[in-house]
Amino acid sequence: GRSYSVSSAFDFNSSLFPLSSSGPGYTSLGTPGTPNFDSGAQSLERNKSLTYLNGLSLVVGLIIGSGIFSSPASVNSNAGSPGAALIVWIVSGMLAWTGAASYAELGGAIPLNGGAQVYLSKIFGQWAGFLFTWCTVVVLKPGSAAIIAIIFGEYLVRAVIGADAVDASPWINKGVALLGLIAVTALNCVSTKLGTRSADVFMFFKFAALLAITIAGIIVAITGAAYNKEALSTAWKTTNWFEGTSMSSSQWAVALYAGLWAYDGWDNTNFVVGEMKNPSRDLPKVIHTALPVVIVAYILANLSYFFVLPPETINTSNTVAVAFGSIVLGPIGSLLLALAVSGSCFGGLNATTFTAGRLVYSAGKEGYLPEIFGTVGFSDSSQRMRLPRRGQKARRFAGFIADEQGFFYTPIYAMALNAALTTIYIIIGDFTTLTTFYGVASYLFYFAPVVGLIVLRVKEPELERPYKCWLITPIIFCCVSLFLLSRAIFAKPFQALIVFAFIAVGFPLFWWRVGSRGRSGRKSEQGEGWWKFWKRWGRR
Numbered sequence: 001g002r003s004y005s006v007s008s009a010f011d012f013n014s015s016l017f018p019l020s021s022s023g024p025g026y027t028s029l030g031t032p033g034t035p036n037f038d039s040g041a042q043s044l045e046r047n048k049s050l051t052y053l054n055g056l057s058l059v060v061g062l063i064i065g066s067g068i069f070s071s072p073a074s075v076n077s078n079a080g081s082p083g084a085a086l087i088v089w090i091v092s093g094m095l096a097w098t099g100a101a102s103y104a105e106l107g108g109a110i111p112l113n114g115g116a117q118v119y120l121s122k123i124f125g126q127w128a129g130f131l132f133t134w135c136t137v138v139v140l141k142p143g144s145a146a147i148i149a150i151i152f153g154e155y156l157v158r159a160v161i162g163a164d165a166v167d168a169s170p171w172i173n174k175g176v177a178l179l180g181l182i183a184v185t186a187l188n189c190v191s192t193k194l195g196t197r198s199a200d201v202f203m204f205f206k207f208a209a210l211l212a213i214t215i216a217g218i219i220v221a222i223t224g225a226a227y228n229k230e231a232l233s234t235a236w237k238t239t240n241w242f243e244g245t246s247m248s249s250s251q252w253a254v255a256l257y258a259g260l261w262a263y264d265g266w267d268n269t270n271f272v273v274g275e276m277k278n279p280s281r282d283l284p285k286v287i288h289t290a291l292p293v294v295i296v297a298y299i300l301a302n303l304s305y306f307f308v309l310p311p312e313t314i315n316t317s318n319t320v321a322v323a324f325g326s327i328v329l330g331p332i333g334s335l336l337l338a339l340a341v342s343g344s345c346f347g348g349l350n351a352t353t354f355t356a357g358r359l360v361y362s363a364g365k366e367g368y369l370p371e372i373f374g375t376v377g378f379s380d381s382s383q384r385m386r387l388p389r390r391g392q393k394a395r396r397f398a399g400f401i402a403d404e405q406g407f408f409y410t411p412i413y414a415m416a417l418n419a420a421l422t423t424i425y426i427i428i429g430d431f432t433t434l435t436t437f438y439g440v441a442s443y444l445f446y447f448a449p450v451v452g453l454i455v456l457r458v459k460e461p462e463l464e465r466p467y468k469c470w471l472i473t474p475i476i477f478c479c480v481s482l483f484l485l486s487r488a489i490f491a492k493p494f495q496a497l498i499v500f501a502f503i504a505v506g507f508p509l510f511w512w513r514v515g516s517r518g519r520s521g522r523k524s525e526q527g528e529g530w531w532k533f534w535k536r537w538g539r540r
């Protein structure tokens with residue numbers, strides 16, 4: 001059958017190559033690629049170095065973030081009962097799994113970096129890929145960064161200043177969230193290496209926090225009476241697990257969105273398929289290990305919450321892990337967990353800022369955005385950091401933070417745009433609003449490529465598919481996504497409207513920025529000429 005070759009017009013990451021840090025593999029590992037249509041000579045895809053374990057740690061590291069420490073309130077209060085909440089966690093996990101399995105088939109059939117962007121362009125035409133890029137730049141990336149920043153702020157304020165401050169005014173949290181965003185943006189502007197190094201450090205926190213919760217939960221479950229009995233939830237033993245289960249499908253949808261947030265990021269291995277050594281074997285393997293592992297970890301963490309916390313606390317607290325810590329270990333416990341979780345969120349914020357910078361940068365390079373966003377700050381060599389000649393310590397320090405290109409050889413304008421948009425979302429939104437908002441937007445764009453998978457099976461049955469998922473998988477994913485999207489329109493019409501408005505704005509923008517260059521997904525004669533003209537003269 002036919003197959004899409006890797007050396008196609010879709011050459012991902014090449015324009016980003018100068019930004020890579022010198023550390024082998026990490027940059028390509030942690031950074032979803034984005035499209036670059038002028039196939040450059042230096043392609044990360046030629047450097048096929050990612051193994052099964054790399055893929056696994058990438059996707060697990062991206063999925064586990066803020067959600068498992070903050071979504072339970074939204075899941076529980078909307079599902080109505082602990083039993084229903086667990087069902088929501090299972091269903092949203094399965095949904096993520098079916099989505100990821102569908103993406104694995106797409107990734108095998110179209111083994112290029114870029115994920116949804118490239119599938120949409122290949123299957124529906126470049127306009128679809130453009131809309132995805134547009135919405136990712138204006139809604140998905142800054143929206144998700146804002147959610148993580150807000151959780152970071154809430155946890156840090158709770159740890160350092162105390163619960164009263166959190167409840168007194170949301171602006172204290174938001175202020176800290178903004179500070180976190182500024183810190184992360186500055187870090188990633190100063191040097192790429194600094195950004196990726198801190199990602200490694202903060203990875204530790206999320207595992208520490210999740211592990212601590214699960215182990216504490218197991219101990220409590222076994223010993224039962226080891227802690228303050230009054231404080232322990234008795235719901236586990238006495239009340240009906242399904243008492244109070246919500247009957248409203250809109251509430252279930254909101255609960256599912258909260259759960260899906262915690263599982264979000266399952267598509268991220270698809271961004272680097274082109275760099276995998278053996279994508280057709282390893283991509284499905286990564287998906288079918290990562291998702292079950294995360295689902296089990298989340299169920300265990302939730303059971304721990306139920307064992308330890310009274311339902312009212314779980315229902316209302318955005319910082320359920322702090323409440324958990326304080327019951328299990330007192331003030332020290334809450335402080336430790338709050339620090340661990342804010343560290344985990346800071347790491348997530350860092351990772352997402354890092355990739356957002358690259359995404360905006362290559363959208364600028366593509367001409368999707370004004371050219372300035374596709375440039376690297378202070379690329380004039382005189383501005384680069386000079387490694388100090390004297391002083392062992394200073395030298396080692398410089399080598400630790402500076403990439404070989406030196407300080408500020410980073411997409412600072414792209415970073416600034418992303419930070420500005422994220423700031424807006426932090427100011428106007430709160431956790432629950434933003435997760436629903438993000439859910440609607442992201443599931444629209446997860447839905448489309450999976451529909452595309454079905455289209456591709458019908459239109460191109462001969463296409464080589466090293467991994468073929470059961471047809472029922474994409475069908476289930478599409479049906480549940482459709483339910484979610486339609487419910488969101490009823491549950492949160494205003495947010496849904498905003499999402500659709502953003503997408504609608506993308507159409508004239510596509511016409512303006514790309515024009516006839518790629519309406520059919522190919523470069524037309526006329527479009528090419530127009531594009532060349534525009535490239536040469538239009539932007540001077």
Ligand code: ARG
Pocket residue numbers: 062063064065066067068144148261262263264265348352
């Ligand atoms: N699941 C992550 C969390 O719980 C959020 C992932 C955000 N999405 C992304 N593509 N980085 O925080």
